[in-house]
Amino acid sequence: MPQDARSPYPTPPIRRLRVYAFDPQASTRLDTASVNVATIKLPWETAHEDALKPGPINDYLEVIDVDPVSDQFYDAVDLNDPHLLAQDGLAPSEGDPRFHQQMTFAVAMKTIRTFERALGRRIFWAPTKINGAYVETRRLRIYPHALREPNAYYSPDKKALLFGYFKASSREAGASWVFTALSHDIIVHETTHAILDGLHRRFAEATSVDSLAFHEAFADIVALLSHFTLEEAVRAEISAKGGRLDERSLMSGLARQFGHATGRHGALRDAIDPKVDGQPDATLLGRLSEPHDRGAILVAAVFDAFVAIYQQRTADLLRIADVRPDPQVRRTLHPDLASRLAREASKSAAHVLRMCIRALDYLPPVDVRFGEFLRAIVTADADLVPDDALNYRLAMIEGFRRRGILPEDCLSLAPDSLMWEAPLDDALRLDELTLSFRPMARRDDAMTFAEEQRKAVHAWIMKPDNDSGDRIWQSACGIVFREGLVPGDDRRTIVQWPAPPGGAPPQTQPKVEIHSVRASRRAGPDGQELQQVIIEVTQRRRGFRTAATQDAEEKYSTAIPAAPDFIFRGGATLIFDLQTRKIRYAIRKRISDDGRLRRQREFFVAYQTSSFGFQYGLAERNATGEIKEPFALLHRGA
């Protein structure tokens, strides 16, 4: 029980913690110093949550400040100390490791809360495979001083965020030591990687040129749009730019100090892409394949939509004030107008961010593409806000279209043709399944409960019905429940349950995995409530380096199946309406799709082996063939 339950005084609603709004560099510059301290407000721990412990450690996070290079284990900050409670935590300071702990904790928690509010449920970390079984990860670890190098990453193996620090060689950084744990953007970016991995753990697999890029882009989008929650900074920026947000600025750049310290003379990345005659290069996407570079295009598309929405929301204000959007004439804005514009910018950013986060529930469980993200955004938003009076969805579509990000198999880019199709079959209902979605107050209980639900759904979906009924489900899920049901779907390379011991005839029961069962409740702007249950079902297939081997393995044989060169996955995200218990969407990636398998093979061969046709080696691996950390801020190497 939290200590304050025994307190005779009412529980405070929020805990306030000071952080750098950007990074320590911004505090050394005249134009940004005044806006560089932000106060993050986190909800006070409820009666159902563990009390906040020194570290800080709470239900979601544990900050462990060990510095292996320096052989130090810094003291943990106790945010419940009266001296810290009375002054909103420690004041921003590069020289006190306890402030670093406070800042990583506060910014990561803020990011978690943003996701929870948009998704309408609690987020869980990806489970960890220990001795072959998946085990829940209760807390994400944060190591603020894990490395001495200009890098930071989310380690999917350790379920931890590792932040590096280093001595800057460039004077522009404004400090001799640069700590990635003090960069708001880097903390948000890495936390988002961890959250996304918890939602879709197969997105970390490199299945196409888009897959890792999506991870990077999404992490950048969240970091960028979070800038606009800092009202002070937004107001200052809007005043300085005469009400415009479509130019590169403090707000549109990511990790500025880090960029300077590593010789970039500016931000690490910028959300505003170069344009020729006002138009971005729509062919660029086809020419890039490095994940961060490709991701930058997706980021630019979303940021474009944000700017368009902001402009639309503020056009009337600017007209009233007689401010013309002319880049040549830059007027000083009335402070009240600047405040109003800043508020609109914050609202627009929050809205775009929510649209993007909600779309995560509408993505296929494996092998995501940029175009599918657009479809997910449009569908998720249309479900919650049927009347798009302010044309937010159009703004989003426009941002994507201008950069050549187009979904496959869509009639047009009109919002209604971009929406996922709803399966028409009435048989696809949750009827027999009794799922109770009572809200769980304790996070641990919710985690246990989610696991029970997952098992219940697995038992339910695997229970054979009559063939015609099962065929409908097999088609909706895009996987194979049992061989012979739809002969055209059967593939010998689909991973089967192991044959029972004792020489019994091999079972031909394909393995089916229920990734997650999630319930979400969301309220739309007009008060309508959306209650959904989202089920992710997937299946594995053995993929081989050459088409010939693949063909040979597809032929029936009783021999022991050959070990695959890569894993090919298929499956579906099924979205049910909890009120009608009917299916709304089945977002599929069919396991029997041989064309998709071929494309993944081509990508695998190009990416993993001969590296786009140059040499005989493994480029993305180190000397002994290990794959490098996939989410590193920078690739290691000089």
Added chain:
Amino acid sequence: MAKRARTAPASSVRIRMYRGILGDCFLIQTSAGGATKSILIDCGVLQNVPSGEKLLETLDETVVAFAGRDALAAIEAGPDRIRAVVADLLETVGYHIDLLVLSHEHYDHLSGFALMKEAFTDPRLRIDRLWLAWTENPEDPQAAALQALFGKGRQALARMAAATQLPGAQADEKLASAAALAAFMGPQGAGMGAAGAMTTRATIEMLKARMGSGAISYLEPGRVIDLSDLGLRRAFVLGPPRDESLLRKDAPTPGDAREVYLTNADYVATVDSALRARFAAHGAEDDGAVTSYGDAAPFARPHLRPTDSVRNAIGSSREGATDAEPASVAARYFDARNAWRRIDGEWTGAVESLALKMDSDTNNTSLALAFELNDGQMLLFPGDAQVGNWMSWRNRTYPHPRDASNAAEKPLSIDDILRCVTFYKVGHHASHNATLDKLGLEKMTDRRLVAAIPVVEAVAAIQAKGRKTPGKGWEMPYRPLYARLQEKTNGRIVRGDGVPAEEQRAFQKSPTDPKRPARLAYATRPEGLWVEIAIPTGEPGG
């Protein structure tokens, strides 16, 4: 002295590869006007190769089984072997080397000169000419900047190699991997290393010092040199490139992507800072470099809490782990049940990356040469050139020397040169990243192609992480490349650890030319010290 098993045909070029070493030592001999001319290309073996007996003692049984017990047992200690090589070599050339080529500054290409310093500084030995890449030219500003950077990198890695001796560091796989790569750098220190060993830099300086100033050439890519006085036609200088982006490119970049790599200097500084901190933390001496307080930790003294004292303070209260959560942050970290989440060795990833990068960058400074025989056949000696070096060969054509007879001829492209290659010295012991495929090996279309791989597979297999884990060492030769080489040469490959009878059988089974095939010869005393390929040359043509 080793006796030649069979005399080669009169009009032929003989290429001798010294065997049993993980290192390069190649001798080209021709007969020009009745006299024998000798070109020596590199002479070295990896520094840390002990004898087979010692290897068998120190290695885990599974590792021995993986590398092959017999293969390991047959290994002669690196330095002993190279002494035998040099003795035989100098006898063979009659103490007269017409042209000495040093491909790049790696120990496995240079250690022979250092270990047999007396022989190579002996005034009775004549060396007429010395060829080096432009990257070795002290007068060249670009080369000087590059060498300064490499110097810092080498120091950082030398410190790293010392760091592996610190308590607790032996267990770290990434450090072991980096230390194995540091072996290519050779011993470090100013001039003479601690054990009297000579650095690679000092070795090159020693050889330069004995040459007259006019006898040293620093070669630029694109240069074509007349070699008729040595019984060859010409030499084409292919690399190293001047373009630094190619010089630093060791792995190919897909598409037009621009990788967000740091500048080299930043990375070196970072790794150096981490290593200094290690020494400061252990209170260890750090070969003369003062570890200032500022390197030890980024925070002031009041914040410092040495890990050991924090750990000891928890005590052994966690021995009987219960289900209860550990109370303190430190107890959580050291909880045995959560050992998989610790990060004690994560930082070494940067060191390993630097070691890899340094190794690749140095390989890329390789002097890559193609020697043209009188009938137009080409002998390709790329050193250990990696992708960037190979790619740069395409950026230019190779003019014919400006003499009257050739003035009308068109300049050659790299594809013209590769098409005529009949002998390929496989780069970097046939590792995965030193032979370009589509624009390299696949362009070598002459049916007479033979390949020589200076490798001892068993030694490569027990390097780096392979020392402890079978199959985790260096894969040399890299199997897909080796398989393709087999196809391209019809099996005509000689290896540093090959079986002579098998190699000869392959050459007999599919001769390079039915009438005048290339022939193999092996040293008889000491048995198998070298293999020699005699390549017949026809009438001038090509």
